Amino acid sequence: MREGRERRHIPSWVVKWGIPGTLSALLVAQGVFSLQQARTVQTLRQQVATAQQRAMLEVLSTLSDIEMRLSKLLVSSGAVQGEKLLGDLVRQAEGVQSNLSQLPLRHEAISGTMKFVNQLGDYAGVLSQNITQGRPLSSQDLQQLEGMLANCAQLNEQLRGVEQDIVSGKAIGEAEQIFWQDQGENPPTMEQAAGKSNGIDYPSLVYDGPFSDGKHAGAPLALAGMPQISVEQAMQAAVDFVGKERVRDVRRGINTQGVIPAYGVTVETEDGTLNVQVTQQGGQILWMMPESAGFGSGLDVGACALKAYEFLTAKGYGHVEPNYWQTYDGIAVINFATVQDGALLYPDLVKVQVRMDTGAVVGLEANNYLMNHHARTGLASVITKEEAAEMVSDRLEVDRVRLCIIPTERGERLCYEFGGDWSGSYYLVYIDAKDKQEINILKIIDTEGGRMSV
């Protein structure tokens, strides 16, 4: 190359000092940069460790508070103290649960402790409600609380060792190492934190709450007495449900187990692929969903609701009424409750998905309907509408009243539903039609995408 040959001679001092000099300067810069990086990492690590230490210490101190309050509760005899202590326990259990879920420990390690505090909080809430309603702690309650106190004391004993490590500055890294590494099928748990225990056998806890061990999903009432069907029958049921004229192809899909075991059937239609689950007992539709959506628009929610209603009526769901709805991705989801003798049965819900361009039904969800639907007896109210209305706040400008059944933790309740306005928002107030108790209050939220309640 010409340019190369004409290149000027580089002074020797540049060769001698310049290149090593530049390299050393780069090295120094690199060193400074690494040092800064290391500092940043150190700071971040410290921040994370501090947050974890705080969470761990809060778990420990709150758990010992819980132990103390449980013991006080067992010697308390008055409603006022009882309620106060139970209220504290609800809040403290919530605090432990929240902090526990921030610890860098495997789910397997903390799930036992997590369940213990979740049940404790849940149970305390139920007992507090009982006391409010004039029902003091029963001997069974006291016995269960005593068991919980013993468990809590054991747990605290185990964790005390960990606490000292944390306070003395050791991060929970050590615990993390124990609880984080993969230890096969029987990994250590938090209850074995001090390494000298076989864990705690938490007794099962039975009460009226969502986390109660006594709470098992019963058998699906709508399927009672129905025979088991074959997969071929299930495929036929899916085709009949979707509508023969729409079906182009049908094949087996993925079966699901769970409370209501079902055969999976995949149906190809003019609306795309539909996944359908047909109950193995009775051949009813558990759910159906389209593989793809993103449909166009054109129909309003009312028109979609009418399509959904006609579909449900044709498929034998009996008397249903639409209530809330949502629209997304070109689909309108319309929620229906069944009606018996004019009363709305909120536990017996069916949800229907309708294409907002053609009105074709592409999805359905009937788990609640299948679990709960049966002919109700005792739909006659004990108190009159007017008597119930006395219990509704004067602030509410009531414009409608309706008898309905609503699901609660303690089973179904027959209620009067009062709908009314207060300060620009719409509320639904549920008054028990037998004992006049205010069971629930819902606030209606209307948005462009739907109508919901909170």
Place this chain on the structure above:
Amino acid sequence: MNMQHKKALRRAAPLLLAALAALLLGAQLAQAAVAVAWGDKGDNVIAVQRKLKQWGYYSGTVDGVFGQATYDAVTYFQRKNGLKADGVVGSTTAAALGIQLSGRAKASVAASGFNDSEVRLLARLIHGEARGEPYMGKVAVGAVVLNRVRHSSFPNTISGVIYQPGAFDCVSDGQINLNPDSESLRAARDAMNGWDPSGGCIYYYNPNTATSGWIWSRPIRLSIGKHNFAV
């Protein structure tokens, strides 16, 4: 539609219409508009009845109660004027009648919902965990999160479950911060509306990449795409 079905539909029609009216009113309310339909009472109904009577579509009394006669008159009017004969006096029909509807629509019943930020968080998790999975597998991942929220051994909120350390790979590697696509958003909403393809499962894992020995001891309920779902 067979005869029996038609009969059943006709029997149920008044109740259906009342319910639909409430629903429609809700839809209208969301758009800050008012409509009048079956079961309504009041000044708006009086205005509608008066106009229909003046123009000879309605022969009943102007009593302010939207019943069968008013419904028939409205649909008659709508058909005659090339409007959608749905029996609902919304903004279009009201304009054709030359009346202004006033006031606020009545609200109807609802069931519980999740707020928008929870929907987006769940959609981001689904997008991060189950991108490329069949749609059923996406909804199932969303359902597992919600089943955990309801389970005593897990945190009690959606964010608590999703951000539990080590619970989901996409949280650890930051993929949860990707923007969810429309399918993940739909899957999140379907899961929140009760669709549960997992049938109540609280775990899932990819058998090709799962590193925990413990997870293999959980009874598998079903497999969708690359994921095993377990309890």
